[in-house]
Amino acid sequence: MRNVGRPDGGRVNAICDIQTAPLRLGVDLVGYAVHVIGGVDSSEAEIAAIATRLTKKRETNIVLRDVGSYCIFLLVLVVLVNGKTNYNAFLLQAQMTNTFIKIGDKDFDFSSKVNTTDQFWHWAQNVSIQELRAQRWYNGDPPYGLRGFLDDRANRILGYGIIRQIRSDPRRCKVPIAMRNIIHNCSGSRLDEIEDTRNFCDGWSAEEIVHGSCVHDEFRYKTAAELQTYSTQGILGTYSGGGYVISLNSIEAEDKQKLKTMPTMGWIDKYTRAVLVEFSIYNANVNLFSTCSIIAEFNEGGGVTPSWRFEPVQLIQNPGSFGYIENFCQMTFVIVTVILTVWELWKIKKLKWDYLSSYWNMAEICIILTSYATIYVFVERYFLTKAAMEIFNNSYGDGYVRLDSAVYKDKLYLHLIAIIVFFSTMKLIKLLQFNKRIDVLALTVRRCWDELIVSFIAFCIVFIAFNSVFHFTLMTELLHFSSFLSSATESFEILLGVFNFDSMYHASALSPVFFFAFCIVNTVILINIMLTTIMVAFTDAKLELRHRKNKYDVIDFVWTQVRQILRLEAEPDNSVAPNVEDVSQARGGPDDTSTDQLPDKY
Numbered sequence: 291m292r293n294v295g296r297p298d299g300g301r302v303n304a305i306c307d308i309q310t311a312p313l314r315l316g317v318d319l320v321g322y323a324v325h326v327i328g329g330v331d332s333s334e335a336e337i338a339a340i341a342t343r344l345t346k347k348r349e350t351n352i353v354l355r356d357v358g359s360y361c362i363f364l365l366v367l368v369v370l371v372n373g374k375t376n377y378n379a380f381l382l383q384a385q386m387t388n389t390f391i392k393i394g395d396k397d398f399d400f401s402s403k404v405n406t407t408d409q410f411w412h413w414a415q416n417v418s419i420q421e422l423r424a425q426r427w428y429n430g431d432p433p434y435g436l437r438g439f440l441d442d443r444a445n446r447i448l449g450y451g452i453i454r455q456i457r458s459d460p461r462r463c464k465v466p467i468a469m470r471n472i473i474h475n476c477s478g479s480r481l482d483e484i485e486d487t488r489n490f491c492d493g494w495s496a497e498e499i500v501h502g503s504c505v506h507d508e509f510r511y512k513t514a515a516e517l518q519t520y521s522t523q524g525i526l527g528t529y530s531g532g533g534y535v536i537s538l539n540s541i542e543a544e545d546k547q548k549l550k551t552m553p554t555m556g557w558i559d560k561y562t563r564a565v566l567v568e569f570s571i572y573n574a575n576v577n578l579f580s581t582c583s584i585i586a587e588f589n590e591g592g593g594v595t596p597s598w599r600f601e602p603v604q605l606i607q608n609p610g611s612f613g614y615i616e617n618f619c620q621m622t623f624v625i626v627t628v629i630l631t632v633w634e635l636w637k638i639k640k641l642k643w644d645y646l647s648s649y650w651n652m653a654e655i656c657i658i659l660t661s662y663a664t665i666y667v668f669v670e671r672y673f674l675t676k677a678a679m680e681i682f683n684n685s686y687g688d689g690y691v692r693l694d695s696a697v698y699k700d701k702l703y704l705h706l707i708a709i710i711v712f713f714s715t716m717k718l719i720k721l722l723q724f725n726k727r728i729d730v731l732a733l734t735v736r737r738c739w740d741e742l743i744v745s746f747i748a749f750c751i752v753f754i755a756f757n758s759v760f761h762f763t764l765m766t767e768l769l770h771f772s773s774f775l776s777s778a779t780e781s782f783e784i785l786l787g788v789f790n791f792d793s794m795y796h797a798s799a800l801s802p803v804f805f806f807a808f809c810i811v812n813t814v815i816l817i818n819i820m821l822t823t824i825m826v827a828f829t830d831a832k833l834e835l836r837h838r839k840n841k842y843d844v845i846d847f848v849w850t851q852v853r854q855i856l857r858l859e860a861e862p863d864n865s866v867a868p869n870v871e872d873v874s875q876a877r878g879g880p881d882d883t884s885t886d887q888l889p890d891k892y
Contacts, residue, residue, distance in 0.1 A: 357721050360714070363626060366619045367711050373616040374704055378576035379602035382445075386571075386600040389421050389442055390584060400584065405594050410565065410586050411553045414453065415546065418567055418584075422451050423542055438687045444573060445580075448682055449691040450539040451569030454517070456529045457561045459486040477561050477590060485530060486561065487511045493555045508536050508557060518692035522566060525597050526587045529564050531694075539690075562588050570693045577609075578602045581697050603700045605675045605693070620668075627661040634658060650720050653713045660713075664706040671699035730831050738827035745820045752816060756808040757781045763804070767797035785813055 387393065391400045398417050404410050421441045424433040433439075439446050462484035463476040488497050489511055491504035504510070514520070514531025522529045536552060538545045552558075558565060567584040580602040587595040607613050634654055638645050645651050674696040681689045722728045735742075757778050764771035770780040783789060784805070794801040 353721075357718075360717065360721060364711070364714055364718075366622050366626070367707065367714060369616060369619040370623065371704070371707050371711065373608065373612070373619075374604055374700070374707075376576060376578060376602075376604055379578055379604075382573060382576065382578055382580060382602045383600045385442065386445075386580065386582060387598070389440070390417060390567075390582070391598055392417065400596050400598070404586060404596050407558050407588075407594075408553075410558070410594060411549065414567070415549045418451070418453075419538070419542065419546055419549065422447060422538060422569065440571065444575065445571040446574070446687070448570040448572060448579075448678070448693065449685070449687070449689050450537065451567065452517070452538065453536040454519075454533040454566045454568060455535075455558065455562055456533050456564045456566075457486040458563050459484050459488075460561055477563075485532075485563075487513075487532065494559065494561075506555070508534060508552060510534070518690075518694060519568070520694050520698055522583055522585065522599075524564060524585050524587050525595050526589065527563070529566070533566075537690075539688075558588070564588065570691060577604060577606060579605050579693055579697070581693050601697055601701075603693075603697050605671070605696055605700060623661070624665060627658065627665065630654070630658055630661075650717065653717060657710055657713050657717075660706050660709050664703060664710065667699050667703045667706060671696055671703060674699060727835075730828070730835055733831040733834065734824065734828045737830055738823045741823045742820060745816065745823060749812065749816045749820070752811055753778075753781065756804065756812070759804050760801075760808075763798050763801060764794065768793060781808070784808065785817075 392398045393401055395403075397403065398413055400413055400417070404413050423441065424436040424439045424443055425441050426432055433443070436443055458477045460475050460477065465473050465476050489504075490497055490509040492506050492509060494509060512532055512535050517531060517533075517535065519531035521531055534557075536548060536557075538548075540548070564585060564587045566586075567582075569582050571580050571582065572578070573580070580600055582598075582600050584598045585596065587597070589595060607616060634651075637651070675693075678691050678693055678696060682691050719728065719731070757774070760771050760781060761774050761777040765773075765777075769776075771777040780789070789805075791802075791805065794805060
C-alpha cells in the first residue's frame with residue numbers, strides 16, 4: 291500500500307509500508323523498506339517514533355503468528371502420538387505376564403522354575419496349552435460362545451499359536467585339535483551364520499532328501515517368509531524368523547498329545563539354541579492387538595535363560611469423535627509437510643550453499659525427511675494390518691495370522707513421530723529467542739563451547755579406560771559387566787550413585803581400588819570442571835544480557851492489544867500533517883494549486 295499526502299494539508303495515516311519477505315513458521319524477519327511520503331520528513335523525532343512503533347507492531351504480529359502456528363503444529367503431533375498410546379496397553383501386558391509367566395507360582399513360574407528341558411516341557415503342557423484356550427467354567431459347563439478366546443475370556447487369539455525352535459548347525463562347529471581325540475562334535479554359538487536350515491526326519495535321525503518322505507512336519511525347517519516373522523532379540527542372542535515349528539492348531543487333546551510325543555522324539559536336544567512360544571491376540575474391549583513371544587534360551591554351558599515380550603499396539607483407529615479428530619490431524623500433517631517442503635525448496639533456491647550453514651535449516655530438513663518416512667510407514671502399516679484382518683476374517687479366525695510386520699511398522703511409526711516432536715520442540719528455542727532470557731542458553735553454550743569440547747574428550751578417554759578395567763576384571767563374575775556395552779551402562783549408573791558395591795567387592799579384590807579411583811577422577815574432578823566452565827560462561831552471559839532489552843515485549847504487546855479491543859485504552863495517534871509546499875518542490879515544478887502555468891484557451 292502506497293500513501294500520498296492530501297493537497298488540503300490534512301493529516302495522513304500509515305506513513306510507512308514494511309515489506310517483509312514471505313514468512314513462515316520460525317523464519318527470521320528479513321527486513322523492511324519505508325516508502326517516503328511527500329511532505330513528511332522521516333528524520334523528525336515524532337515521525338521516527340511513529341515509524342518505529344508501526345514497524346515493531348507489525349514484526350510482533352508476525353512473531354506471534356509464527357509461534358501460534360508452530361504450537362498448533364505441535365498440537366497436531368501430540369494428537370497423533372496420543373492416538374497410538376493407551377494406558378490399557380500396560381494393563382494388558384501385565385495380564386499376559388500373569389497368565390503365561392505366572393511369576394511367584396510354586397510350580398509353573400516360567401521365570402524361575404524352567405531351568406531344564408524337562409521343566410520346559412512341563413510348563414508347555416500345563417500352562418501354554420491350558421491358557422491358549424478357554425477352559426470349562428467353574429461348574430463344569432463348556433465355554434459356549436468363547437471359541438478362539440484365551441482362558442482369561444477377554445482376549446481373542448488370532449489364528450493359532452506356534453512353538454518355534456532355533457538350532458545350531460553341528461557341521462559349522464570345530465572342536466579344538468587338542469580335544470578331538472576325546473570330543474568329536476560340538477554345538478557352536480548363536481550366530482545366524484551357523485543356524486541349521488536343513489530338513490530332517492523324525493528325531494533328527496537323517497536329512498530329508500525327498501520332500502514328504504518323513505512323517506512329522508515338526509522336523510522340517512520353515513523360513514521367516516513362510517512364518518511371517520522377524521528376528522527376535524533374546525538375552526543371550528538374536529534369532530532369525532525361521533525355524534522348526536510345532537503348530538498348535540488342532541483340538542486341545544491332539545495338541546496335548548503332540549506336546550507329549552515331541553519330548554520322546556528328542557525335539558529339543560543339545561543343538562537347540564532357543565525355543566519360542568509365539569501367538570497374537572486382540573482385545574476388543576480396549577481395541578488393542580498384542581504380539582506375544584515367550585523365549586527359552588538353552589545355554590551352551592547348560593541351563594535355560596527365560597525371557598518374554600508382550601507388545602500391545604493399536605492398529606485399528608479408535609471409533610467415535612476422537613477418531614475423526616485423529617483423521618483430521620493426519621490430513622493436516624500431510625498438508626503441512628508439503629507446505630514445508632515447498633518453502634524449504636524456495637529457501638534453497640535463494641540461499642544456495644549458504645543454506646547449509648544454519649543448524650536450524652538442517653533441523654528443518656530432518657523434520658521434512660522424517661515426515662515423509664512417517665507417512666510411508668503409516669500407509670504400509672495400514673495395508674499390512676488390512677491383509678492380516680482379511681486372512682483372519684476369511685478363515686473365520688482359524689487361519690495362521692502373524693502381526694509381526696504390522697507391529698514393527700507401528701513401532702517404527704512411533705519412533706519417527708518422536709523424532710519429529712523432538713526437533714519441532716527444539717525449534718521453539720529459536721522462535722522464542724526474541725526474549726533475552728531464552729537467548730542466554732545459546733549465548734552460554736557459545737561462550738564455553740571450546741572448553742567443553744576439550745573437557746568432554748578428556749572425560750570420554752578416562753571413562754573408556756575405567757570401563758575397560760571393569761569389563762575385563764568382572765566380566766566372568768558379574769552379569770552387568772559381561773559385555774562392554776553393559777559395562778558402560780553400569781559405569782554410568784555408578785556416576786549417578788546407583789551401584790552394588792558388595793557384589794563388586796566379592797567379585798574381585800582390586801575392584802574397590804578401581805571403583806574409588808573412578809569416582810574421584812570422573813565425578814569429583816572432570817564433571818566438576820565441566821560444571822565450573824558452564825557456570826562461568828553462564829555468569830558472563832547474564833552480565834552481557836543485563837542491559838540488553840527484549841527485541842519484542844510480546845506479553846506487553848498482547849495485553850495492550852486486548853485493552854485496545856475492549857476500549858479500555860486508546861490507540862496511539864499514528865497520523866501526521868504533510869507539508870504540501872515541500873511536496874511541490876520535491877517534484878521539481880510549480881505548485882499544483884497554481885493556475886498561472888496553465889496554457890491559454892484558444
